[in-house]
Each structure stands twice: as C-alpha cells, then as structure tokens.
Amino acid sequence: MTTAAETKKTTSPSPIQSPLAVFGGPRAVPEDLKLPTWPTLSPEDIEAGAAALRKAAEEPLYLSAAEGGGPTGEFEEALGKHLGIPHVLATSGGGPALHIAVVAAGIEAGDEVIVSPYTWGQTISCILQQCAIPVFADVDPDTGNIDPVSIERRITPRTKGIVVVHIFGHPADMDPILEIARRHRLVVIEDAAQAAFARYKGRPIGTLGDVGCFSMGSGKNFVGGEGGALVTRDEGMFKRAIAFGTHPMRQRGALKGFPELETYATSLIHTYRPHPIFCVLAGSQLRRIDAMNESRRRNAEHLARGLAGLSLVEPPTVKPWAEPAWHIWPLKFRPENAGGLAKPEYVRALMSEGVPIGRGYVRTPFHMRPAFRDRVYWYGKGLPWSLRPVADQIVYREGDCPAAERLCRERELVFGAGPWIRDLRPILDRWIEAFRKVEARIDELLARRAEIPPLPPL
Ligand SMILES: *Cc1c(COP(=O)(O)O)cnc(C)c1O
Secondary structure: OOHHHHHHOOOOOOHHOOOOOOOOOOOOOOOOOOOOOOOOOOOOHHHHHHHHHHHHHHHHHHOOOOOOOOOHHEEEEEEEEHHOOOOEEOOOOOOHHHHHHHOOOOOOOOOOEEEEEOOOOHHHHHHHOOEEEEEEEEEOOOOOOOOOOHHHHHHOOEEEEEEOOOOOOOOOOOOHHHHHHHHHOOOOEOOOOOOOOEOOOEEEEOOOOOOEEEOOOOOOOOOOOOEEEEEEOHHHHHHHEEEEEEOHHHHHHOOOHHHHHOOOOOOOOOOOOOHHHHHHHHHHHHHOOHHHHHHHHHHHHHHOOOOOOOOOEEEOOOOEEEEOOOOOEEEEHHHHHHHOOOHHHHHEEEEEEHOEEOOOOOOOOOOHHHHOOOOOOOOOOOHHHOOOOOHHOOOOOOOOOOHHHHHHHHEEEEEEEOOOOOOOHHHHHHHHHHHHHHHHHHHHHOOOHOOOOOOOOO
C-alpha cells in the first residue's frame, strides 16, 4: 500500500497532490492520451479481403460456404493447425458454434447441464436451445471461473455435461473438471469465445474438453467482423456437428461412412454456416494473433505491477496454470478497505480522472435474472423445465452461488483489453497515477460523497 508519507517524498509536483478531477481538479490522464482504435484491419487483412472479392467476381461460388471449401476450408485448416486439433467447423458465430456443440455432444432435451452463472449469456443459452436444463455451479472468487468443487455438488443422475467458460480470457482449472467429467461420464464443452489462444498448462484452450467453441465477433481478440468456430478431436461429434449445422452440399461428402447420420441428413438444418469473407479476415488475423495476445499480456503485467500494493483495488489473479489471452482485464474493488465508499463512487472518481474503467461485466449472475427466476424461455409451455416431473423442479435463487453473487454485487471492475495490442505503457502509467491519486484522497472522497455525481447511464 502507498502510504501518505511515501507520497509526500516525491519532489516533482505529482498529480497525486492535485485536487480530484471529480471535484473540479485536473485529470490524471490527459484528454489526448487515447487507446488505439480497435478492432483493426491491417493492410494484409484488407489485401486478403480484396483478393477474395476479386476471385469471387470470377467464381461466384467462392462467396458461398455451402460446400465448406474455398476460404472456409482454408480457414478451418489453418485454425486446426494453429491449435493442433484435427476437426474444425467454421460457423456464423460463437453462439451458433456453442449450440451446435451442445447438440453434437449428445445432450438431449431435459438433460441437466452444469454451467457458470458468471458469464455472457450464450454460454448458457446454447443449453436452453437444445431444451436442456442449465444448473448453475458457483465460481472461484479469484478468477470468476467455474469451481470444480461446486460442479461436483450439482451432479445428479440426470446431468449430461458441463459448459466451461474461460471468462475474460483466463483459463478455468481444466484438469479437475475433466477428472470429474470422466468419473461421471459427462461431456465437457469449452466456451473459449473470450480466450482464443490462451493456454492451460501449455495446452491451447478450446482443445482440452470434448469440444471447444470460439467467436470472431467484432469485440473478440481476433476478428472477422462476425463468425465463430467449433473444434474437436472426436470424429463422431464432428460429423454430428456437420449434420446439424451445415448445408446438404457439405453433408453429402462429409457424412459418407456414417449411415446413422447420412440416413437423416436433409435440409432440416440450422443455417449456421459462415460467410467466407469472415474466414478470409480471421484467417489473416490468425497470423498475428499470438503477437497481439502477447502484447495484451505484457500490458496487463505492467498495469498489474503498477496497481499492486493499492488497497482499494486488486489486479486479476493469474493462476499458475494460466497463460491468459485477456479479452477483458478484470479488477476487483475491495470494499473492506474503502471505509464505506461504494464501488460506483470509486468508479466515478476514476472515470473523472480519465481512466476508461468499466463498472462491471456480468452485474447480475444468471441464476438471479428474470428468465431463470420466472423460468421463461422462448419455446413456451414452460420449456425446458416442464420436461422434468414437478417433484423434481429445479429452482434458481439468490444464495445458490455466493461467490458469483459477491463478485457481481461488490467487486467486479473491468477494462476492455481488446485494444491492448501495442505497447501502451505511457497510457497505463497515467492510469496507475489516477488510481494512486484517488486512493490517496479517499478521505476527501468520503467527506464529500454527496458531491460525487452518479455514474453516467449505460
Ligand atoms: C462473445 C461470446 C459468445 C458469443 O459469440 P458470438 O460470436 O457473438 O455469437 C459466447 N460466449 C462468450 C463467453 C462470449 O464472450
């Protein structure tokens, strides 16, 4: 912790000594110090896109992914190589990849699937889309990732699988999860949408469970504008994925030798195929994704070092097994040291200093959201919950997942780490100054609480 005495030792006029910006003082982060624009297309990405369009002018089918060849096939091969996994299916998005994965993994209507309530909704909606029933396990309060101990407590004879999200790009603890899954014969689906090319004990995230899903939507670490992918080592699952989510033109060749799938292969499909131009752009970005992620990690480490020792905020825990691919960089507010200052007041003071901090991410854990409280989803007739006998009803209540609830209620703070693709130390140093300034003046903040304006609307 930086004490007042240490602060006074500094001789140059430090921003820490100037009045807080929230009360009219100068900002710690100058107005003109801005993050790079992001997501970006490099000249190579643009040339790759233009070349694909030129080719499409001559071969119109080049712009259709119905057969799965062309740029789609090339991207699938490149991603498979990059991850060291044999089967890749490009899709129209991460959400579609997850829905296909749940189906391909053999989860059926009415089955229970264990999942974290601390995530983006599509980690969970893929379960509902198969009319299966989400059962929420609590999270590790350090990382926000699903807690293996809590998973084990939620297993019933009806449990069929686990969807594991690597939230913010920090890998979940996969070994104990895979061990529990083996013991109880459960499938493991990884939602790697926020964790493209993160590693767990040296192995790429998304390749550890039975099936992994990625997103290349425009906010993610490598982008194609939109798009996603499903990866697996299991040939049977891959064929099921093709049967469920691809055009009959692609099924025709791919399902040979799988009569139980071929018999039913028709156009009764979900149109989840990708646009080939996404595959071209994402394929081009694939060449520099590791360097971009490395830069995100270096910036993250710099910021973490700068904030270490502060008492109002805690940089993210990096577990010994983890090489994160920060999509979001999560901090934690420490109300126990804030003397009653509320998180929104702290955030408001930082925002006024020019720090682009987010007040939270999940905000309300999913087991406490109206859709679950009221058990309302799109299929009507109380589905999927009505598939289970009344005596066996699953209820969703506050208190089910205390660690996730506490993270949301009082601790989560975030930076979007997407733009951290260059060396940002000069900007990060100003952010660090701002954190120190606000912390050094917490007494003033407490004394003048009534003057702190509310947070701007979302
Ligand atoms: C973005 C995201 C998805 C969905 O990806 P889309 O490509 O937007 O469909 C799913 N899960 C998580 C955790 C995500 O962040």
